[in-house]
Amino acid sequence: MELPVIHRISTALRTQRVAREFGIEALSRVLEEYMPEEQIAEVRRAHEFGARLHAGQARSSGEPYIYHPLAVARILAGLRLDHVTLIAAILHDVIEDTGISRDSLALEFGKDVAEIVDGVSKIGKIEGMTRAERQAESFRKLLLAMAQDLRVILVKLADRLHNMRTLGSMESAKRRRISRETLEIYAPIAQRLGIHTIRIELEDLAFENLYPKRYSVLERTVKEQMGDTQKLIREVEQKASAALKAEGIGASVVGREKNIYSVYQKMRRKKLRLLKVMDLLGFRVIVGKLDDCYRALGIVHHVYKPVPGEFDDYIANSKSNGYQSLHTACIGPGGHKIEVQIRTREMHHIAENGIAAHWQYKLGDRNANTAPQARAREWLNNLFDSIGGSSSMDFIEHVKVDLFPDEVYVFTPKGQIRRLPKNASPVDFAYAVHSELGERCVAARVDGVLESLSTPLRNGQTVEIITSRHARPNAAWLNFVKTAKARTSIRSFLKDQKEDEAIRLGRRMLEIALRDLKIPPHVLKDESTAPVLHALQLKDMEEVYVAIGTGERLAPLVARYFLGEGDNSVASADGRPLAIEGTEGLVLDYARCCYPLPGDEIRGNVSVGRGIVVHRVDCRQAKARPQDWVPLAWSENVLGDYFTEIRVKAENRRGLLAEVTAEIAGAESSIENVQMPDRAGGEAIEMRFVLSVKSRIHLARVLRRIRRIGSVERVTRGG
Template sequence: MEIGGLTRLQSKIRTSRISREYGIDALAEHLEGYMPAPGIVQVRAAHAYGEKQHRGQFRKTGEPYIYHPLAVARILAEMRLDATTLMAAILHDVIEDTDSAYDEVARRFGTEVAHLVEGVSKLDKAQFHSRQEASAESFRKLMLAMTRDIRVILVKLADRMHNMRTLDGQNPRKRAQIARETLEIYAPIARRLGINSMRTELEEKGFANLYPRRYEVLLKASRSIAGDRRSLLREIEETLSRSVAAEGLTAAVRGRRKNLYSIYRKMREKHRRFLDVFDLYGVRIIVGSVDECYRVLGIVHHRYRPISDQFNDYIANPKLNGYQSLHTTVMARGGIKFEVQIRTREMDQIAEAGIAAHWQYKLGESAGRLGTLDAEEWLGHLADLHEDERDSVNFVDSLRMDLFPDEVYVFTPKGKIIRLSKGATCVDFAYAVHTELGNRCVAARVDGHLAPLNNKLESGQTVEIITAKHARPNAAWLHFLKTGKARAGVRNYLKHQRDDKAQELGERLLEKSLADLGLSLRRLSRADIDRGLAEMDEASLPALYSAIGLGRRLAPLVSRHFLSGDTPVASGKRAKPLAVQGTEGLVVEFAKCCHPVPGDAIHGQASVGRGLVVHRTGCAYSARRTASNDRVELTWDAHVAGEYEVELRVTAANKRGLLASLSARFADADANIENVNFPERGGALLTIRFLIGVRDRHHLANVIRRVRRIPEVESIERS
């Protein structure tokens, strides 16, 4: 009999080996190197409890489940993290996968450990309508917990690392799903937090499991050239070590191989062949101070010819995750290019441990300013994103955009540096400075020149945002925004605007339906209102108005819930049609099938999620789809304003310059052309469909008269 693809004997041998290497005794022995004895006692107590709770549970690889949380704790112990974090790592699945509760964990090990464990635990899928919604909400919960205590994500990243190491127990489809999530979410989070040691392993194992054939091809290719490159690498190491020492400097010089996923990503993004990726191998030089970094840079450039356009000073301009280093690419013998990275020991510690170094600092490590990493600024942005973006699926999408590895550095007029994702626009910049600035922006000046809001920014530019008092965000901005904060800001504003308009429309629709019954909201008793809300399971009248305005409830049916047995109902009385003002915004939509304009006879159709859809009376499409309860009698408000789309079908003689003549007549009639298409081509006659904007039926009639005067026009009619 097999267990997860292993025989029982193989499973016992594997379990015995794991127990020796990753058991609690091995972990405790490792902790003796940096943790005080009371902390080790606490970690052992957490293991004893976790082992008891997980007893009888096995992983798909066959070994007892407790070895997984122990392995997670070992990963974090190698980063020299505190006892609280390790206890949470050992217990990270007890709330989710056993009958342990938060209160029990808090009572035994303290609220700090319980908070960390609860933060990592997924939500119950049964609470949600779909797997995607459950996954998004669980991830949102994890991110929120991370903003409160960064150790939550450290435990989760270590958990994902061990899952990636033991992915063989999963079927191919599940392996690919987990690997994709790792590459798209968890590895970028590790990068954003500056934890290079975790990022590289997550990327390598994610790549190997998501694209196994591509991984094998690159691995084979890298091995085929490894011999020549390694001998050259040793030569460069020795040359640089001697040169640095000759200048009286102490430095560690070591070679490195770039991970295969980084090579693959560069090949794909820059359309390069494998042999064209020059930094397959490189050299890292670790020195004692910032001044020595720049002195060593001069030594490197003296020994090897630098490639001028491939130098980056991340010491003067750190990355968003706090990463600092000098990067230069030089030419070695045989025309082979090598990347050289130069940094201090403190910078190297940040590069490997990232924000996790903050907790090393708390344990007494000499880590300088590691507690003030710029990654903490990102956590602040993440907390703002959580507040602005209430929809969990949209939250995850915005977070994906925020995890871009490349940045641009731009300046405010006062000289403050604003760091943004590559491809960010003027609107992204405005929201990065302040949400209110983004909400009111209308244009921008880039280096003193006017620029459109969708202008993509480049490093070094100075950006000034031009605002207007009555300006508002535009839903079209969502098509070009590149940062999660900007997208959340626009969505949040539009949602509030939509809610306000929906409540206003819903109240008007309900008043009309009640008037049809000879009633009004003012005449209803508080008892009738409370009873009706309870029957419909609505919390309040504003919530009910919003549901009606968005089409989730029908006003004629809602009005019946407010009738009691002794409420008099007028017979044969109809309320006046509802007046359409044209300014209702997102909750009133003008149908594309018939394009109503002011002056047309109209009616409305309640549509779930769209609100009220306005049709022309006689619209065949509306007649087929509108039930009696959906139909709302409408009229145009006396002060309706704005432009409304209408489609015209023009048939004319196919002569040169026809389109120019038609466009000129539309312009003369003050009608803007929104779209043009040619459904019928060829022959003596040509049919053209124009989508134009008009103010009302009188304006439309004037447009039609002017177009008819063109000699080539045979007919013009409203579609």
């Protein structure tokens, strides 16, 4: 009986503390600093409305639920957001948690508020959709709403920040899941949008909850290593300020300790121990105008010795989120390495608040600085152009890749700058310039030197793309491209290519099936296909060919629809087999269980999504219903290389592998894989090779050469 009483008392005390910090009166006092009275009255009305709808609801920590949206509004008030955003923040959960409709909300507080709240709301439960898929679809919905009104993401980030501040009341598994999502998605979004203040706190809170031991060890070690940091910070601030003032530059110099997560990331990125991460202190030099930034840089370098190779000019080459600053590293007092950032007041304002600065400028009746907002919209537009048609799960994975904006700046031959992710390739560059350039590229000149398409690009390089009219995107490019646009364009091309091949193969298979049923080929003309398309519920004959070519439908069954017999009967398999030419590409697959070669007797198994899988007739592992098999034969003009497996049993001695591989190479075959299992008794060893050959005749030539080796006991074909 004691515990419930104690719990109620602790909840009441916590509620009182939360009310003092995040109640409507505390919020109103902040709003009075920058907002007119009539707008504050609207915010208070939204609180009354939300409190009524959330009445009886409580958070997992025990206090009334309304204090969470009030806390979200308080975070946004700290960024000086407009009253529409604050009203939406206070009401951001009402559609999702109270059942009020978007239209009702629009009538009460206006269309903008309703759209922001709807954008933040998760999608409801949908039959057959997993929790991960619902989360991914909710995230896509959030970004779509954000593309219409960027205030949607500001509310969501503030919501996530308050949730991270109050994670302690949740079970550990849920804390880890939310923290991981925060580090993978929401903190990078805050960085992409330039909202430094929210990003830093999200990172540290997520890191602390995801890896509590690592966080506590790092926090303690950093404090021990730095000692009396406040004394060091004051010394640098005073000395730098005095030097700048002596040169007639009015500047403020402010120092701070680096956040724990950024220290941890630097240790991982550069594979350093903590003792090697010296720049644990950062200083900001805020000046009045642009010219003073570069003058201040020279003065700082005169006072403290600069570290070579540690200078970046993000004023001339601003980051994708609009961030501008000069970065340098110097050796400070006591040999401590310090990082210095130099920027104007306006640059600092944007660096701290990113897209939020847009509404702050509007409130101050100044010319709105829309650079961060324009860059955010450009990012979103490019994102949806590149990956908007993906499934929800693919979409969120693409976004994760796109959200880590370590960047390089490279130049076109005409001197235009292109901003790309770190380690981007010439293929990424080509697609960034134009999709058609990406599809036609075959090589690149980087600073005048011919380089492969997989070469990672570095800052300041000039890239020229070499194209060919007959070039096509290569599936291997997916192994090294970094941008979502390049990845999606390549996949789209490969998908279209597979569809073209499926159309050609499907038509051939259907024509053979029609011939077996003695149906003239002219039935494939438009006037004869309508009843068949209606029966199959497909739009046109191309869809029919694709369905046959990819294994979704069997050609003999489709052919019977032209007789008016659309049942489950199977056409006789004693007709002419389909000739395999080796050029069918992505819609014809060769089984790895038996490795069929030209010259083998073969048959095909229809597999959904893979098209026809070719097996040897005597393959023991291929099991399928008789009606799923398609008669196949090799064409007289078969082309291409084919994989096969051989097993070599031989005396185990030095140099054996080298001799066998030399004989394989001498027979003009290439080795794709080699395995050397445990010894097969005594001193014998069995080696397994996967080779590339053109036919059974070519394979026989390889086997003869291997048998000539004296210590070889037996050579057999696998599969």
